[in-house]
Amino acid sequence: MKLPIIPFFLIALISCGEKSAETDQQIRSIKYGKVELPSGVKTYTFSGVAKAQNETNLSFKVAGTLSSVAVKLGDRVRKGQLIASIDPADYSIQSNQAVSQKEGAVANAKAAEAQLISAKSTYDRVAQLYENNSVALSEYQQAKAALDAAQAQYDAASSQVKTTDQQLMAAGNQMSYTRLSSPIDGVITAIEVQANEVVNAGMLIAKVSSLGRPEVEVNVPEVVINKLTMGQQATVKFPSLPAQLFEAEVVEIAFASEKSTTYPVKLKMISPVDEIRPGMVSEVNFRVGTDKEATRNEVVAPLKAIASGTEGNYAFKLIPDNEEGIYIARKVAIDLGAITEDGYIIKKGLKEGDLVAVAGLRALFDGKKVKLLEK
Known part of the structure; x- marks a missing residue:
């Protein structure tokens, strides 16, 4: 009598099924505890x-027509990066005028300086002659008056140079104010304008958050x-x-x-x-x-939940698996604190509400599936 021949793939399927059933049977229930807050x-x-x-509102210090917006909402920017700019044409004219005024003031000051040097030389010569009774008092007084006038003219010209310096600096500032840059590294969180709009000084242009x-x-x-x-x-x-x-x-x-x-x-x-x-x-x-x-961010774990090995203290945190009622044991390193009546203070590694194994730790390994042994 011939025995029936069972195809190899059927044998394989039967074998796999037996192993799967065996695996299910090997998922054992373990005692567990809960990580809690310290007493009190x-x-x-x-x-x-x-x-x-830091959130900064960005605005221009001058008014004008917005020529460009160089960023978009959500852009990351660096400190000093251009955000927007105003048409600088009018401010460029003012700057050029300030330059011309400065050049004129410098020329006048040089002429006044030359006149002062000449008047000083004449005065020194006449004063020497007057001391020797070689010239009349009226001629000495005339030389002194000429020196005083030249000094006054030079002082006024020098003052004008300082004034035009300040005007030129102000004009330069006005030009620089037509470019709006980010004061910090950050992200653009708001843009309130569009190109070609007329904006006023102090008007909100954009916001940048650090x-x-x-x-x-x-x-x-x-x-x-x-x-x-x-x-x-x-x-x-x-x-x-x-x-x-x-x-x-x-x-x-x-x-x-x-x-x-x-x-x-x-x-x-x-x-x-x-x-x-x-x-x-x-x-x-x-x-x-x-x-x-x-x-402190410290919690208490049951005393039996902590074990030690060559790599230090550890515990097995029980994490729910996709299968109902099944948990996966994950080995986590623990930073221990003091022992209290409630258990070990855990400085690092676990948090409030975590479930941990409290028995059979030596038989567990990272990734092992377990069930909870209900108390």
């Missing part, structure tokens, strides 16, 4: 708005404001950037209330963040409490 610490959450560290560490401003109620301190750290989350959590520090706490029950508080991001734009809405989380740990 409470989190307060307030809505905030992102702002540039790059680097953006700020967030929140309004804190009076029941919380006295619990905050300068330099205190907080976490900031933006709904438009849901996958990221940012750290910030308090840089300004208003003493007076602008509104009836809230006080403005300003925070600055710890590190530069290009993704944050002025006007973005945010959620700011402050940690406050009676102990000193409240103002």
Whole structure:
């Protein structure tokens, strides 16, 4: 009797199915704990708005017809980069006139100087003769009067040179004011005009916001404001950037209330963040409490969640997988603080709300799938 021949691909499929079933059976349940805030610490959450560290309104110091706008909304600019320019024709005429006036004043001053030298020479000669009784008093007085007149004319001519210097400088300034440049490195956040428009001195042309560490401003109620301190750290989350959590520090706490029950508080991001734009809405989380740990970004993890190896302390953070009820164990390096009655203070590596394995750490590895053993 011949045995039925089973095709090889069927054997392979059966084998794979057995391995898959075996893999499912190997996903074991483990004990877990939750990372929490230290005892006595409470989190307060307030809505905030992102702002540039520096936002500058740009305007011309002179009036005229706008000949060009050299940037577009959203452009990144460097300090000194041209933003817009005014037709300099009228100011060029004024500058040329100032140059001509300066040249005329210098020529007059040179002529007055030559006359003064001649009058001084004549006076010295006549004065010597007068001392020797060789000339009459009237001739001496005439030479002295001529010297005084020449000196007065020279002084007036010199003064005119200084005046034309100032006029020339002012005309040069007026010419330079026809070019509007960015005072900082930043991003163009507003453009209020178009080419060929007539603009006045002081009229808003554009806005430039600085790059680097953006700020967030929140309004804190009076029941919380006295619990905050300068330099205190907080976490900031933006709904438009849901996958990221940012750290910030308090840089300004208003003493007076602008509104009836809230006080403005300003925070600055710890590190530069290009993704944050002025006007973005945010959620700011402050940690406050009676102990000193409240103002730090520190949490408490169960004692059994921490293990040590050749590379230092670590824990296994449990991250939900796409499959329902399945978690992936991720090995994370831990910076430990003091031991408290609640567990280890975690300075770095975990955050509030994280789930961590608290048993069987030696059998776990990075990427292993597990289930949670419900308590």
